[in-house]
Amino acid sequence: MGFQNVSDFLRRIYPEFDAGGYHHANGRVAFFTRLASILPKDAHVLDFGAGRGRFSYGESEGARVHTDLTGRVARFAAFDVDPVVLQNPDTEDRHHADVGAPLPFDDDSFDVIFSWMVFEHVADPAFYMAELDRILRPGGWICAGTPNKWGLTGIVTRMVPNSLHVGVLSKLAPQRKAEDVFPTTYLLNTRGTIRRYFPATRYQDCSYFMTTGAAYHGNKMVLARLWMFYNWLMPPSLQPQFHIFLRKAG
Numbered sequence: 651m652g653f654q655n656v657s658d659f660l661r662r663i664y665p666e667f668d669a670g671g672y673h674h675a676n677g678r679v680a681f682f683t684r685l686a687s688i689l690p691k692d693a694h695v696l697d698f699g700a701g702r703g704r705f706s707y708g709e710s711e712g713a714r715v716h717t718d719l720t721g722r723v724a725r726f727a728a729f730d731v732d733p734v735v736l737q738n739p740d741t742e743d744r745h746h747a748d749v750g751a752p753l754p755f756d757d758d759s760f761d762v763i764f765s766w767m768v769f770e771h772v773a774d775p776a777f778y779m780a781e782l783d784r785i786l787r788p789g790g791w792i793c794a795g796t797p798n799k800w801g802l803t804g805i806v807t808r809m810v811p812n813s814l815h816v817g818v819l820s821k822l823a824p825q826r827k828a829e830d831v832f833p834t835t836y837l838l839n840t841r842g843t844i845r846r847y848f849p850a851t852r853y854q855d856c857s858y859f860m861t862t863g864a865a866y867h868g869n870k871m872v873l874a875r876l877w878m879f880y881n882w883l884m885p886p887s888l889q890p891q892f893h894i895f896l897r898k899a900g
Contacts, residue, residue, distance in 0.1 A: 671710025
């Protein structure tokens with residue numbers, strides 16, 4: 651059975667959807683709720699990989715109550731290697747640098763650096779993770795939501811060549827805009843790789859894997875049920891999302 655849009659589909663499969671406009675397994679809401687709970691007073695915050703603010707068009711007002719940091723922190727900066735970030739509507743504190751160039755911020759500039767669905771696209775993790783460490787203040791947090799390399803999303807994505815991602819997602823995630831589909835690398839999507847760049851001697855690791863709602867189902871109930879059943883069978887380490895929360899020693 652197909653549905654005209656993702657909202658109609660979610661209402662059918664998650665009865666709680668209309669109580670706020672999001673379902674109980676919404677990984678983005680869960681991530682930002684936890685992020686909000688660790689924001690220090692008068693925090694300086696950086697959105698690493700902010701892009702065009704691309705998730706705003708796909709979120710309900712109820713979800714944005716949890717995910718929108720505008721006006722809740724002392725500084726909210728946005729950075730991306732794509733110059734489209736200079737049009738990001740979430741903040742006027744917008745910054746761009748070419749791939750491989752140092753991030754345009756002084757050392758110890760931010761209390762919290764967060765990133766949503768970006769780590770799987772980073773092709774030079776050693777350079778960029780060192781840059782995040784450089785601009786993060788002692789005692790600060792690096793927080794990232796990204797697919798688990800060994801979850802269903804990560805496995806399927808790596809089976810499909812990057813050149814085919816736009817076409818495949820047009821069928822399985824029709825609400826996703828083609829300009830928001832980027833090549834994936836999956837070089838930062840396991841506990842081992844995160845610990846390599848953020849060792850326990852310098853960072854407290856509070857990361858976890860999360861079961862999320864059905865994804866890449868093309869608004870078809872049978873695909874969504876199969877997706878949910880697969881995740882139900884899997885242990886925590888094979889769940890689809892990896893929520894990274896790392897606190898720098900202070």
